[in-house]
Amino acid sequence: MSEIAALEFGPFRLLGRHGPLLREGQEIKLQPKALATLWTLVRQAGEVVTKQALMDAVWPGTVVGDDALTFQIQALRRALEDDPKSPRYLLTAHRVGFRFVLPEAPGATAGEALAPAARPEAFVGRQGELDKLLERFAQAQRGQRQLVFVGGEAGIGKSTLVNEFLAQLRQRDPDCLIGLGQCTEHQGAAEAYLPVLDALGNLLRRASDARPLELIRRAAPGWLRQLPALVPSDELASLRRQTQGASREQVLRELAEALEQLSALQPLVWVLEDLHWSDPSTLDLLAMLAQRTTPARLLIVATYRPVDAIIAAHPIRALLRSLKAARKADELLLGYLDAAAVAHYLAQRSGLAAPEPDLLQTLHARSGGHPLFMAQLYEYLAAPHRDSAREAGRDALPQALQDLIALQFAQLKPEDQALLEIASVAGMEFAAASLAACSGEAAETVERRCDHLARQGQFVLDHGLAIWPDGTSSGRYRFRHVLYEQVIRQSLSSARCARLNRQLAETLERAYGARGEEVAGELLHYYEQAGAADKIVRYSIVLARIALQRTANEELQVQAERGLQWLAQLPAGASRDESELALRGLAAVALQARHGNHADAVQEHRPALERLLKTVQNPALVELAYGVLWRLLHYRDELQAAAVLAQGISDWGRARELPLFEAYGQGTAALTLNIMARHPQARAAALQGIEAAERLLRAQPALLAVEPSCTSYSGYALASWYLGQPETAWDAASQSRAMGLLIGNPYALCMIEAGVIGNLLMLGRDWQALRRHAQEVLPLCERHGHEDGCQYGRQHLLIADCFLGEPTRAAPALFEFMEQERASGQVSHNPIGGYAYVADALLDSGSLDLAQRAITLALQLVAQRGLLAWEPEVLRLQAELLLRQNRRKTGAAEELLQRALALCRERHSRMLELRAARSLAKLWASGRRGAEARALLNEVYAGFSEGFDTVDLREAREQLASLQS
Numbered sequence: 001m002s003e004i005a006a007l008e009f010g011p012f013r014l015l016g017r018h019g020p021l022l023r024e025g026q027e028i029k030l031q032p033k034a035l036a037t038l039w040t041l042v043r044q045a046g047e048v049v050t051k052q053a054l055m056d057a058v059w060p061g062t063v064v065g066d067d068a069l070t071f072q073i074q075a076l077r078r079a080l081e082d083d084p085k086s087p088r089y090l091l092t093a094h095r096v097g098f099r100f101v102l103p104e105a106p107g108a109t110a111g112e113a114l115a116p117a118a119r120p121e122a123f124v125g126r127q128g129e130l131d132k133l134l135e136r137f138a139q140a141q142r143g144q145r146q147l148v149f150v151g152g153e154a155g156i157g158k159s160t161l162v163n164e165f166l167a168q169l170r171q172r173d174p175d176c177l178i179g180l181g182q183c184t185e186h187q188g189a190a191e192a193y194l195p196v197l198d199a200l201g202n203l204l205r206r207a208s209d210a211r212p213l214e215l216i217r218r219a220a221p222g223w224l225r226q227l228p229a230l231v232p233s234d235e236l237a238s239l240r241r242q243t244q245g246a247s248r249e250q251v252l253r254e255l256a257e258a259l260e261q262l263s264a265l266q267p268l269v270w271v272l273e274d275l276h277w278s279d280p281s282t283l284d285l286l287a288m289l290a291q292r293t294t295p296a297r298l299l300i301v302a303t304y305r306p307v308d309a310i311i312a313a314h315p316i317r318a319l320l321r322s323l324k325a326a327r328k329a330d331e332l333l334l335g336y337l338d339a340a341a342v343a344h345y346l347a348q349r350s351g352l353a354a355p356e357p358d359l360l361q362t363l364h365a366r367s368g369g370h371p372l373f374m375a376q377l378y379e380y381l382a383a384p385h386r387d388s389a390r391e392a393g394r395d396a397l398p399q400a401l402q403d404l405i406a407l408q409f410a411q412l413k414p415e416d417q418a419l420l421e422i423a424s425v426a427g428m429e430f431a432a433a434s435l436a437a438c439s440g441e442a443a444e445t446v447e448r449r450c451d452h453l454a455r456q457g458q459f460v461l462d463h464g465l466a467i468w469p470d471g472t473s474s475g476r477y478r479f480r481h482v483l484y485e486q487v488i489r490q491s492l493s494s495a496r497c498a499r500l501n502r503q504l505a506e507t508l509e510r511a512y513g514a515r516g517e518e519v520a521g522e523l524l525h526y527y528e529q530a531g532a533a534d535k536i537v538r539y540s541i542v543l544a545r546i547a548l549q550r551t552a553n554e555e556l557q558v559q560a561e562r563g564l565q566w567l568a569q570l571p572a573g574a575s576r577d578e579s580e581l582a583l584r585g586l587a588a589v590a591l592q593a594r595h596g597n598h599a600d601a602v603q604e605h606r607p608a609l610e611r612l613l614k615t616v617q618n619p620a621l622v623e624l625a626y627g628v629l630w631r632l633l634h635y636r637d638e639l640q641a642a643a644v645l646a647q648g649i650s651d652w653g654r655a656r657e658l659p660l661f662e663a664y665g666q667g668t669a670a671l672t673l674n675i676m677a678r679h680p681q682a683r684a685a686a687l688q689g690i691e692a693a694e695r696l697l698r699a700q701p702a703l704l705a706v707e708p709s710c711t712s713y714s715g716y717a718l719a720s721w722y723l724g725q726p727e728t729a730w731d732a733a734s735q736s737r738a739m740g741l742l743i744g745n746p747y748a749l750c751m752i753e754a755g756v757i758g759n760l761l762m763l764g765r766d767w768q769a770l771r772r773h774a775q776e777v778l779p780l781c782e783r784h785g786h787e788d789g790c791q792y793g794r795q796h797l798l799i800a801d802c803f804l805g806e807p808t809r810a811a812p813a814l815f816e817f818m819e820q821e822r823a824s825g826q827v828s829h830n831p832i833g834g835y836a837y838v839a840d841a842l843l844d845s846g847s848l849d850l851a852q853r854a855i856t857l858a859l860q861l862v863a864q865r866g867l868l869a870w871e872p873e874v875l876r877l878q879a880e881l882l883l884r885q886n887r888r889k890t891g892a893a894e895e896l897l898q899r900a901l902a903l904c905r906e907r908h909s910r911m912l913e914l915r916a917a918r919s920l921a922k923l924w925a926s927g928r929r930g931a932e933a934r935a936l937l938n939e940v941y942a943g944f945s946e947g948f949d950t951v952d953l954r955e956a957r958e959q960l961a962s963l964q965s
Contacts (some may be wrong), residue, residue, distance in 0.1 A: 009089070012080065014042060015167060016174045018206050021079060026457075027163075028079045029464025029476065032206040033058055034072045041090070041100035050097040060209060073098065075465060124348065125341030125371075126161045129332050133165045136299055136330070141267050143295035147286065149275075149320055150303045152334035155481055157371040158303040161334065162271060165301070169269065177212065177268045179203035183277040191521035191543060192281040192552035193226070195272050196255070201227045203262075212262055220258035222251055226550070228518070244549075247746045247784035248281070251550060252288050259289065263297040270300045275316050276309040281552045283319050290328040306333070342374060405487040412458070419449055420459055424489035425500040425529075427522075428482055431466035433474035437507040438500055447475045459484050468511035502530035517542055533569035537579045540566070544586045553593045553785075560587035578621060581612040585624035592628065596787040597635040606632065619658060626652075626661075630668050634675075635788065637865035642672045650688075659699075663692035663708035670715025677868035677907045679722040686716035710739045710748055714756045721763055722869065724910025726947035733757055746780075750789035753777045758796050762837070763911070765951045771800035791821065795834050802841040811850050814838050818857070835861070836870050839877045843884060851881055872900040872912045876919050883923070894923060914940050914952055918959055925963060934963040 013022040019035040020027040040057045041049055054069055082089050091099045136146040150158050169176055181199030200223060204213050216224050224231060225239040262268050289300060309316050323329035343360055363378055422438045423430045432450055436443040454462045459480060466476040479485045505526035512519055520542040527535035540563030547556035563583040570576040584605040591601045609625045626649045633642035646669035653661025666689030673682035689712030717732035733756050740749045754777050761770040774796035781789030798817060801810040814834055839854035858874045861867050879896035882889045897920040904913035917940040921933035941956050
């Protein structure tokens with residue numbers, strides 16, 4: 001049988017393999033597998049199709065059991081209202097398969113019955129807009145990506161236009177990939193990427209083969225991780241490990257590239273409805289998709305309500321303006337229908353070529369051409385049993401749709417009214433099982449009533465099946481328009497709304513059980529409407545953690561602050577303390593991610609975090625809070641407090657036999673101790689951290705132990721350099737980098753590359769390598785939003801420019817950069833903010849005034865912030881400056897150098913001791929104390945056992961040779 005685009009049987013129309021299935025113009029929601037099953041049976045109408053043949057057609061390349069096919073057949077029978085005891089369409093061939101019986105029209109042959117169905121007119125007055133959408137699709141087919149915003153008020157016909165466009169699209173290009181996503185007001189606090197995940201899941205479930213799923217699995221695993229129903233549980237665990245710590249930018253880029261690759265398979269249409277309720281992250285994705293220049297056969301259609309967006313100050317308006325200004329998006333604003341369109345509508349509905357003039361005039365005057373007003377007014381005015389009302393009370397008809405809806409609602413049976421009142425609280429879409437739980441009636445009874453309302457076109461539409469994790473399966477329905485939901489809900493008392501919201505939440509909570517995170521946004525909304533503070537706090541934490549996993553930092557902060565607002569209503573006790581620690585820790589993480597580890601705003605949470613850490617024992621929360629506090633203290637140069645805190649982390653873990661915390665504490669302690677010039681202690685702490693991490697790996701191999709191991713190796717690398725072991729330092733840094741690559745955490749990778757590898761190149765004075773590395777690392781840190789890594793990278797570039805270019809030109813830029821850092825409350829832990837190295841470069845170039853400025857600022861930082869690691873180097877540079885300013889100040893210069901040497905020896909800072917010894921030896925040699933100079937430098941040089949190819953040791957050898965000649 002040849003391919004057919006659409007098929008009519010009875011009151012039904014099937015528009016291709018992917019659907020939709022329509023009943024009298026209204027879509028019946030079915031899962032993609034059910035539609036594929038129906039399509040396969042219809043194509044072979046009259047013939048028995050074996051179970052195996054159906055499985056091969058619907059689940060190609062996948063092994064499934066009979067129960068999967070049985071479930072889809074049951075769904076079809078329900079959709080077609082086909083009684084298995086007396087079937088009209090689906091006949092069972094016992095133990096063999098199924099046969100689809102296609103009823104013939106009177107006098108028609110079987111072949112004629114299978115002819116493509118003619119499409120009736122589905123809408124009026126929007127042909128121009130439809131043509132524009134089809135034109136944009138044609139451009140997308142040529143590889144010119146398109147973004148079209150369809151705007152208009154509620155009920156103006158946005159969805160009708162989009163549905164007609166998709167219906168025509170399915171006929172013209174049946175293989176076109178379509179993703180449908182919906183933003184809903186009742187979903188709670190704008191869960192990050194929710195409509196995008198909805199569209200992606202819709203596309204993958206409706207795909208005719210496995211290629212789109214395999215492409216997403218390969219190109220955007222982080223997104224597949226958010227669709228647990230599409231992947232096996234064992235693969236889900238692997239995806240979680242694989243995508244842990246992905247940044248917001250990486251997440252966006254992955255999906256953008258994946259959609260482009262999907263569009264290479266088939267043209268891709270991505271529909272996102274009601275974006276005036278969308279989350280900021282979804283808008284970020286739209287902005288990225290619109291602005292990318294890679295060719296893509298991609299059309300994005302986004303609907304929204306301009307007035308709602310303006311009232312709510314929603315950022316979609318700003319995004320639309322910027323994209324239109326850049327010619328990256330178009331906008332179709334739908335207005336009211338004119339008289340000709342209303343006449344066309346009446347002709348369709350009445351079947352008369354010339355509708356009643358008075359009805360046409362009344363309908364157009366009262367509706368103003370608003371499609372939803374018009375449809376509802378027509379149904380009211382044209383009903384035969386309302387003739388008397390039409391004649392007597394046309395002028396008394398409500399001018400607002402709210403009044404009309406209230407009137408229609410009052411005409412329902414009381415039991416149907418009660419049902420729809422519960423549904424209005426449930427939201428725009430609702431499951432019969434939810435209504436049954438709240439009403440106390442049987443789910444079957446509720447379904448029958450909803451089905452009756454849907455068949456009569458009253459208030460609701462059939463919207464497929466709702467299948468819950470506890471095995472509950474019931475009909476799913478949707479209000480015909482959002483105004484129905486709003487008007488009915490507004491008629492309820494606050495007390496009843498609160499009670500129903502709690503009942504709905506508890507029903508959904510029981511149904512999802514341990515999988516409650518999947519509906520956390522909906523649960524939060526219900527509980528917030530019910531005023532249930534304990535549940536609001538709980539699900540705010542859940543949604544904040546989801547945002548953290550998705551690196552959606554704005555949503556993370558919003559959810560954490562929401563929970564904190566409700567926290568005061570909870571009774572004091574251990575549970576509240578744990579919740580507060582979680583919320584404050586997550587809020588601080590969001591602030592540090594967005595504004596840097598030193599952010600002043602984090603200080604507001606510090607007293608509470610320190611207080612709660614004394615009472616809360618939950619390891620996950622302790623780790624979160626300790627991490628926040630250590631980063632705050634360390635990067636604000638409260639070094640003594642940071643070291644004490646890090647030791648506290650380690651002691652806490654050791655006391656509880658938790659080597660993860662021991663490793664984490666010792667590793668962070670090593671980083672802080674290095675800044676404090678306590679290098680032997682830093683090396684000892686780092687080694688203890690490495691040993692604790694290895695102990696954890698031996699006991700329980702897991703990626704969990706790799707990150708504290710990275711921190712410990714980083715601390716060990718820096719300590720080794722100061723202690724005069726540069727080769728050991730590079731080996732440790734390489735180990736840290738390898739482990740960072742293993743866990744794939746972009747935050748850790750940025751910190752290792754910028755804060756460890758980059759710093760070692762700078763410490764070793766390899767300026768060419770430092771510049772190349774900074775040029776590679778800076779885009780990485782910017783892409784992942786790693787603020788501190790960006791600071792390191794920018795500073796490394798400026799320092800390299802001072803040595804490789806003209807220092808007097810590069811130095812002002814570095815001074816300006818450092819002043820900006822000081823103004824923000826942070827000075828990067830590169831050697832005293834880079835001042836020491838720029839002073840060195842300026843001294844070599846003879847720019848003594850600028851060198852004086854750099855040294856003065858460096859000395860201030862040593863005194864004010866306790867950055868002792870580079871104190872000897874600053875003293876050495878101060879001595880060099882004195883000698884260049886006045887050769888007679890040898891005594892003062894020698895005093896500074898002797899002081900620098902003493903500090904280096906006290907702190908075991910062998911690399912800086914070598915530099916101080918070289919400067920002092922040069923001073924002595926110029927004063928005819930060559931033997932002393934040679935003895936001093938030889939003694940220090942002889943203490944090295946590695947690193948002889950480094951710049952410092954090569955220059956020391958050359959100086960020794962010159963002293964011996």
